[in-house]
Amino acid sequence: MTLQPPAAPQASPPAEGPAPTGLRTALVLAVAAGAALLLALPPFDLWPLAIVGVALLAIATHRRRLRAGFGLGLLAGAVLFYPLLHWTSFAAGWLPWALLSTAEAVFFGLTGLATAWLRPLLDRWRGLLWPPLLGLLWVTQEAVRDRAPFGGFPWGRLAFSQADAPVLRLAALGGAPAVTFGVAAAAGALVGLYYLIFPAWRALPAETRRKPWLARPRLDWRRPWRDPVIVLSVIAFALVVLPRAVPLGGDQGPVKTIAIVQGNVPRLGLEFNEQRRAVLDNHVKATLQLAADVAAGKRKQPDLVVWPENSSDIDPLRNQDAAGEISAAADAIKAPILVGTVLRTNNPNNIKNAGLLWVPGAGPDPTQQYVKRHPVPFAEYMPLRSVAKLVSDKVALVRNMVPGATPGVLRTGPLTLGDVICFEVAYDGIVRDTVTGGGQVLAVQTNNATFNAAEARQQMAMVRLRAVEHGRDSMMVSTVGVSGFVDRYGSVHQLTGFNTAAVQVRAVHLTSSRTLATRLGALPEIAAVVLAVAALAAAFVLRRGRREITGDGAEKAEAR
Template sequence: MTATTAPTETSEQTASQPGPETRAERVRRRLVPAVAAVLSGVLLYLSFAPRELWWLAPFAFALCGFVLHGRRPRSGFRLGLLMGLGYFVPLLSWTGVDVGPLPWLALAVAEALFIGLAGLGIASVSRLPAWPLWASGVWLLSEAARARFPFEGFPWGKVAFGQPTGVFLPLAALGGTPLLGFAVVLSGFGLADVVRRLRAAPRARDRAVLTAAALTVAPVAAGAAAAPLVSTAAEHGTATVAVIQGNVPRMGLDFNAQRRAVLDHHVRETLRLAAEVKAGKAKQPDLVLWPENSSDIDPFTNSDAYAEIDKAAKAIGAPVSVGAVVAAKDGKPRNRQILWDPETGPGASYDKRHLQPFGEYMPYRSFFRIFSSDVDRAGVFEPGTKPVVFDMAGTEVGPVTCYEAAFDDVVRDQVNEGAQILSVPSNNATFERSQMTYQQLAIDRVRAVEHGRAVMVPVTSGVSAVIRPDGTVAQRTGMFTAESLVADVPKRSSKTPATKLGVWPEVFLAGLGVAGIGWVIARRRAGTGS
């Protein structure tokens, strides 16, 4: 009996085992997840400005979560890297304008490596109970890391910055960009878990599907619940603000080759607005905002530039915030905002604190010069050290210069310093007509909701805008035109929960990722007895 049964059992086991994998099947098994990973990155990119397809982001993470679930760490890194390339290569294409593809692709690859590490972590935690929660924390951990390292970080492309409108946006007022981004990612990963479990055996799906569905819907419900936190009420009256866009004589890196022309353009546009005010065609502004680099001629060492700016301030009859390049007492240049009074001239100043690496300064210049002499085109600017708020005719204005708007701490510092209105003076002429200016405008819109402040965006060449505290755009200019915007905006001093909580939401949410990874490590050690 035993002799006749054993061969039968062996035959049945052999018959139940799959046959050898064909080459086509092996290629398909590897290619399909790789293509899906790239597609998830492309979907995430498409959710960003200039498109307002914010709802694509959760689907991008649903596809990402479905691809990464149950993978080995090495495979998770590879697929995460592919997602990062699908995301950052198109998102950062504007960085290659006028300097070619090498810097653009190098930056995209560097940022994609962070997504690769996130993919490794997400794959590792994907077998934990309620894995979307831990996986979302891992994503936030990767965003927190790349916002700080290397060279003071590069936060551009945080998931939150693709949400200047939509159901998740009010969460920015509750927990800042970390909570906003976490909600989007969690909703996507939860959706991936729903789909995955619905494919499982019926007996295994009921409770698990409900849990996954709850993780999918909870961020959406939280966004709706947080909507009352978003207010546009004027708590201290309104201020009439003029935003000046003078335009530049040429696009690209050589926009400032005619530095005097750039200054003249902004003086001319301010004088034109002053004439309209005098003629009763425009309202008298309480304060005027010029963009970054509106005077690349130091008015403290050039009497002609001083006279032109002073003439414009006197003509408009209001204090002007002037973006200038000046030499400090140590002889090194500063990217400075100068408060210019029509009666007393220049007064308080704010120096840009987060400088753009490879643009305003060159880290490891001698090393990178080995690869290209273009490194010497980068500036030698020195950063500022503290927040400064301008008192402009009774309105407290907090300047946040261009690139700084991507950094949570800089914007928060200006609000905590007492800013009733935020100003983001920028110069996007270097990037011509690329999507960069629209991506930056989306960041400014998210910041408005995060801190409950109107945000003014004066840009040399566009797009300049007036943003309400709820993130909607009240007025905007075109690109490479000379225009002025005049608007009554609410002055606000109350602080949102996000402003009060500061960095703690990010610490907590990134901590979920650390906890999830720690749990995986502990389980593996327990399983091996080590």
Template sequence: MTPVDTEQPVRAPRDGAHRLLLRLARPGAAALSGVLLYLSFPPRPLWWLTLPGFALLGWCLRAARPRAAFGLGYLAGLGFLVPLLIWTGEEVGALPWLALAAVEALFIAATCMGIAVVSRLPLWPVWGAAVWVLGEAARARVPFGGFPWGKIAFGQADSVFLPLAALGGTPVLGFGVVLCGFGLYETVRRIRAHRTSGELPRGPLAAAVLAVFLPVTAALAALPLVEDSAEDGTATVAAVQGNVPRLGLDFNSQRRAVLDNHARRTEQLAADVAAGKVAQPDFVLWPENSSDLDPYRNGDARLVIDQAVRKIGVPTVIGAVVTPDTGKLRNTLIQWEPERGPVATYDKRHVQPFGEYIPMRSFVRLFSSDVDRVSRDFGPGNKVGVFDLAGTKVGLATCYEAAFDWAVRDTVTHGAQLISVPSNNATFGRSEMTYQQLAMSRVRAVEHGRAVVVPVTSGVSAVIRPDGTIEQQSRMFTPDALVAEVPLRSSLTPATRMGTLPEGVLVALAVGALGWVGYTRGLARERSRNAG
């Protein structure tokens, strides 16, 4: 056998393994980029992992064919959303959790296909970041009213980019983070190309570096927008966390126990006030579902609430399930006055699909019998929730609504000086869900320049200042009452004033870039046909 023959069998497997590694490199990197995005979310203070996450995703997608980009994007979406949304299967098993993650990952896959399409354009990090915002905008609206959980902005409560929320809301904050990540990759790519070819195109390199530093510079410039001053004085607020008798979907089978827990903790707060241990609150906030017994129909529940409110002696917001004779249930917040009882209500406007109502019930039942735990659907309200509590205008966004830009902004444009996000996280046990939702409220505080109070049945309850810092917070599954003096504010941030305009501009940029690529490719095909 000749030397060439003896070397060939050794070289071929090595070449084959090398080709296999090359094939797996991008899919593996795409999945890893999604995992990095997940790790950047609370409760981990690793917000900066979004930057290498998007840099890695940029490497995967740049100049990729659309079909390949869709597959890579789907891997990234699964790497991100499967661990992020694991709490959705806490009590109903893996199937609903994995189905939700699989469907939502399709949005990320389509987004990544769009990013690959615009990645050959000059200044592609700008267009790519705009396409990401377009994808998040779509995911926040369809299907069933959208599911914005996992917007990149919601993982940035501790980041240097957070002031961008006051400048243009969650779309601008997310755009800045994604732009910085893509710019980081493009900068490295240009430098490596210089080392290989010896040529250094200064214009493209400068544009790449600018994509890294522009979002950071804009965030620093927006710092003065993050105000913490008391423009309208202060209010002393109490957030009551009564706790639940047991975890899981069946916690509300002991509805009277949940109500009694919150009434008892409010009465203890009244005793602490009388003893001088804590300040007298101006008003008290109970969580969502703190009374799953309808106080309008259940005399015992009404009596328990009324006694607790009379003891504390200030207006109290009660979270109740209202059960009309006909029609759908209402997830309602009730303003309860010590001497007059219930005087105002707010019905949750964005009820949660597959949690508070079941779309396509007969079809979904084929996959999970747990749908029948929601035996009667909740219906949405149609009025913005702002209560006047002892002279303070308090805006109300119930639990899931905090994820939707419009649901929080509406309360501020209707005069809210303070925002309350009453929630019930008992269904999700000790999962990361409560920390992810708390981070949303911190972003909302900066976005609208308002203190945000988060009373939760089982934790984590918190008092958040307008600059996004947490003044007080409770422990999970521990009865507590947080009492804090918070600043009241009435001025509007640019984000509040502009509403959906920044998102609309970024979406228009994305659509324009995609349209331009489609137009130029059409011209190229036409020229090719003519030449043929």
């Protein structure tokens, strides 16, 4: 493919590859990349901007010095994560928010560095390596960020921005890593097209450049597989549009009715912990009202009722008043209740964040409880406590939350529920374990009273991805919102508002089959990481002993 004016053919890009953008332009592109990625995520949900953001960052960092690539990636990450994670400051204060946002931005810096490192490969084969290499690079970055440090923090993954996009269906094939790969690979196709077309356009006479419609691309339609512009265009189109053809869902099992109760809290904020009895009362009253509506024929009788995380911060196994209230609600509704509770231990400094099944006429069933397996560091347990005291004056409020040891698979009688608590929905393996353990429906119990509606909607996007990934009808139930049901196609039903009380009842399908993503587990992600490491090693071999020649004037720009 060449770009040429009507009269004569024009020069092709230089053999050594495109020069890097100017430093000022690169800074603007990095800021724009971070902003685009932010707007792609909830609550904005402009999902095409995720592709744009990845592409802009790649253009900004390509063929730059490694330190410049790191700096530009760090800048893009800061633009993304500081506003994205602002809700953490409501509970922890400004300094922990800044430290977390900066730590997350460092991973973007490493992505920019890696993009600059891969230039010997990216400049080869006429741009056709851009889609796979950029896809592998972003999957690898997220794989590391999801696990380190202190167990990782997966917020802001590309996959979580695609709840309304066709590429979401790739989750059924390879989970969140497959969705991230699709987004980044589509961006890579755009970058490859940019580097094929833009240098050729710049080589045109000034008069033709002022009238770009006169510069017509000459494409090799007789052998389209050999024309990189056609190939990259097809790749971009396929990654954005064709995932709609991926089949979703599984076997149509029996239907059961589930009620979710969003009782609300008297006041948002950290004072939530001082309102434990009022919060429990709210959820009991809402359930009793649901029982009255069922008796009057206004609502369908549920087979299971799900309360949110922290709906009873009073340990009902040790407090008879709390136990009596919950028993009254379960007896009235005539269905088991999954209660989100905080269980005390014999050590007063240790607690457990649990989902506990409460059976009508029998009370709590200790054999059917799930203890949160991944407590949040510095919020639900305190590593490096002596150091953390220097950062936040709220360290003394944090007790050690003891992690559970088994997946959240709860056999309620009518159905087997796969349960995860709050931020655990962001972690691939924790959710998958509930499905491989027999979960027929997925539930996310959460408490957003110390955050805001933006954080709650970000969690709901994760629930939508998990529903598609595992082919399970799902639900998210929060103390204050948002709550709602999600079908196996990722569509949300009966979504509640924020900071309000609500009860929703819906019939859901029980599913026992497993998607390809469920069967493969972490294998696609592992394969992507291995291939990314191999690409980085190949770039090392190509770079070794080779002088960096970037063209007239570009060498000076790269050194900055």
